[in-house]
Amino acid sequence: xxxxxxxxxxxxxxxxxxxxxxxxxxxxxxxxxxxxxxxxxxxxxxxxxxxxxxxxxxxxxxxxxxxxxxxxxxxxxxxxxxxxxxxxxxxxxxxxxxxxxxxxxxxxxxxxxxxxxxxxxxxxxxxxxxxxxxxxxxxxxxxxxxxxxxxxxxxxxxxxxxxxxxxxxxxxxxxxxxxxxxxxxxxxxxxxxxxxxxxxxxxxxxxxxxxxxxxxxxxxxxxxxxxxxxxxxxxxxxxxxxxxxxxxxxxxxxxxxxxxxxxxxxxxxxxxxxxxxxxxxxxxxxxxxxxxxxxxxxx
Amino acid sequence: xxxxxxxxxxxxxxxxxxxxxxxxxxxxxxxxxxxxxxxxxxxxxxxxxxxxxxxxxxxxxxxxxxxxxxxxxxxxxxxxxxxxxxxxxxxxxxxxxxxxxxxxxxxxxxxxxxxxxxxxxxxxxxxxxxxxxxxxxxxxxxxxxxxxxxxxxxxxxxxxxxxxxxxxxxxxxxxxxxxxxxxxxxxxxxxxxxxxxxxxxxxxxxxxxxxxxxxxxxxxxxxxxxxxxxxxxxxxxxxxxxxxxxxxxxxxxxxxxxxxxxxxxxxxxxxxxxx
Numbered sequence: 001x002x003x004x005x006x007x008x009x010x011x012x013x014x015x016x017x018x019x020x021x022x023x024x025x026x027x028x029x030x031x032x033x034x035x036x037x038x039x040x041x042x043x044x045x046x047x048x049x050x051x052x053x054x055x056x057x058x059x060x061x062x063x064x065x066x067x068x069x070x071x072x073x074x075x076x077x078x079x080x081x082x083x084x085x086x087x088x089x090x091x092x093x094x095x096x097x098x099x100x101x102x103x104x105x106x107x108x109x110x111x112x113x114x115x116x117x118x119x120x121x122x123x124x125x126x127x128x129x130x131x132x133x134x135x136x137x138x139x140x141x142x143x144x145x146x147x148x149x150x151x152x153x154x155x156x157x158x159x160x161x162x163x164x165x166x167x168x169x170x171x172x173x174x175x176x177x178x179x180x181x182x183x184x185x186x187x188x189x190x191x192x193x194x195x196x197x198x199x200x201x202x203x204x205x206x207x208x209x210x211x212x213x214x215x216x217x218x219x220x221x222x223x224x225x226x227x228x229x230x231x232x233x234x235x236x237x238x239x240x241x242x243x244x245x246x247x248x249x250x251x252x253x254x255x256x257x258x259x260x261x262x263x264x265x266x267x268x269x270x271x272x273x274x275x276x277x278x279x280x281x282x283x284x285x286x287x288x289x290x291x292x293x294x295x296x297x298x299x
Numbered sequence: 300x301x302x303x304x305x306x307x308x309x310x311x312x313x314x315x316x317x318x319x320x321x322x323x324x325x326x327x328x329x330x331x332x333x334x335x336x337x338x339x340x341x342x343x344x345x346x347x348x349x350x351x352x353x354x355x356x357x358x359x360x361x362x363x364x365x366x367x368x369x370x371x372x373x374x375x376x377x378x379x380x381x382x383x384x385x386x387x388x389x390x391x392x393x394x395x396x397x398x399x400x401x402x403x404x405x406x407x408x409x410x411x412x413x414x415x416x417x418x419x420x421x422x423x424x425x426x427x428x429x430x431x432x433x434x435x436x437x438x439x440x441x442x443x444x445x446x447x448x449x450x451x452x453x454x455x456x457x458x459x460x461x462x463x464x465x466x467x468x469x470x471x472x473x474x475x476x477x478x479x480x481x482x483x484x485x486x487x488x489x490x491x492x493x494x495x496x497x498x499x500x501x502x503x504x505x506x507x508x509x510x511x512x513x514x515x516x517x518x519x520x521x522x523x524x525x526x527x528x529x530x531x532x533x534x535x536x537x538x539x540x541x542x543x544x545x546x547x548x549x550x551x552x553x554x555x556x557x558x559x560x561x562x563x564x565x566x567x568x569x570x571x572x573x574x
Contacts, residue, residue: 015398017392017396017479017480018392018396018398020388020480021388021389021391021392021396021479021483022388022389022392022404024384024385024388024389025385025386025388025389025408025450025454026389026404028381028382028385028443028446028447028450029408029411029447029450031426031443031447032419032423032443032444032446032447032448033411033414033419033447033448033450034407035422035426036418036419036422036423036426037414037418037419037422039421039422039425039426040418040419040421040422043421043422097313097314097317100310100313100314101314103306103307103310104307105310105311105314106311111314111318112565113557113561113565114318114321114322115317115318115321116565116568117321117325117554117557118321119568120504120553120554120557120564120568121550121553122507122508122510122524122525122528122549123508123510123525124508124510124524124525124526124528124529125525125528125546125549125550127529128528128529128532128542128546129324129325129328129543129546130324131532132328132331132539132542132543133324133327135539138339138340138341138343139343140323140324140327140343140344142343143343143344144344147344173320173321173324177321178568178569181565181569182569185569230412230413233415234415234416234417236417236510236511237510237511240510240511241510241529254417255415255417255511258417258418258420258421259417259420259511259515262420262421262424263420263424263515270421273421274421277415277417277418277420277421278418280415280417280418281413281414281415281418284413284414284415285413288413289413
């Protein structure tokens with residue numbers, strides 16, 4: 001049966017079919033994704049003395065400049081802050097909530113839907129809302145603390161060094177519900193019999209959590225971690241939007257730096273911006289490929 | 300009946316406290332939209348001293364957002380349809396045809412998921428600018444990049460769906476003289492419907508929220524919803540109540556859709572990410 005069905009398919013299979021099916025996607029992908037990436041790599045070796053003039057080849061000059069650029073290192077450090085924050089704060093909280101919801105709970109569906117809500121709100125709206133919450137004089141965060149300390153005032157987003165921390169809180173607000181739902185989906189695949197067997201053997205809830213739930217949840221954890229890593233490396237939206245337009249370098253991340261170099265303040269530093277972008281891409285590849293390659297042998 | 304234990308109550312207290320963290324910003328926004336500006340400046344917390352819908356009426360009358368809604372709907376529909384149509388064809392080929400180089404090609408598509416969109420901002424700006432395609436400034440500029448970047452995830456999800464189709468069905472079709480195109484159209488697509496809806500929801504919401512491309516490639520006078528929000532906030536920054544009213548107006552339709560299609564949306568967004 002199997003052999004004959006193979007031969008039927010092989011017999012009917014024509015090269016022109018493959019082209020017909022693949023060509024539209026290939027074209028779209030090549031024009032709008034692959035070529036720009038290639039172009040970016042090429043751009044990173046060019047120097048524009050002005051955005052309007054023809055660029056000239058400058059070898060590794062952009063990259064050399066990059067390694068001596070304090071803003072680049074700061075941006076890189078900030079990216080790693082977001083990365084560690086999402087792995088060490090966001091994911092554990094999400095896991096905790098998913099575990100809470102895994103036990104019999106009133107309104108489980110309601111909680112799940114409510115926690116997920118921020119995911120459907122445009123990031124631009126989230127940024128606008130949270131900028132008001134962080135308003136130094138009469139924002140909700142300030143006002144809440146004023147309930148306890150009457151003369152409290154604090155420039156949440158304009159204090160260098162900590163502004164990224166408050167942006168990170170907003171990122172958590174946006175994404176924790178999402179990871180919670182991922183973890184809940186992972187938890188629901190664990191067979192009920194495992195718990196029952198463990199309970200019959202007299203295992204405590206803590207032991208069940210450590211010995212059954214966490215090992216079974218490993219694939220989901222890997223997915224969540226990969227998403228967090230990629231997400232925090234290419235993070236742009238809230239850091240850019242909550243900047244309030246100030247050239248505030250202390251919270252710069254790589255993606256916002258690329259954007260600022262090329263498009264903001266009429267800098268037009270396409271070559272240098274491309275060099276930062278290329279490094280960002282290489283970094284993403286370097287970190288993600290090992291994570292992705294490990295997946296098949298787990299399944 | 301479950302016994303109400305301390306653990307049971309404790310769990311709910313923890314859940315409710317996280318619910319407060321999630322819901323309070325939205326509640327605060329709603330209340331602020333419904334109070335007068337002076338009230339918002341003096342007492343940012345608590346209920347409005349005087350409830351009013353003047354802010355909402357004012358924003359609604361200004362009409363900025365209606366145009367942005369139309370733009371976003373049009374743009375996202377076209378881009379999603381383009382992405383799904385091309386992705387479905389390619390995914391069917393990857394799932395059903397054995398041809399040399401298919402693995403390499405597939406990996407090339409997967410690579411797209413790791414490409415930060417910002418790497419392509421500068422070249423796309425050149426490509427779509429006046430010297431080349433001359434689409435920059437209008438909605439047309441965004442269709443290509445949106446659809447192109449939607450391909451990797453879409454192909455991955457749809458390929459899995461097409462692979463799950465029982466071989467017997469396709470063989471039976473082939474024996475009856477179905478061409479590859481016919482088996483794609485009459486057997487593949489109908490059976491992949493759940494995956495298609497996942498891809499549709501995931502891509503639509505991603506494009507709906509997209510900011511960096513829109514910021515770079517759209518010009519003045521042509522805005523998507525996220526751009527309109529930022530611009531409105533920039534212009535009315537000191538009137539908290541107006542901006543909150545605008546946000547509320549933008550969010551109400553989204554929340555309504557979410558209320559009705561909550562299950563599908565949650566599944567679509569998470570499945571799209573899990574792959």
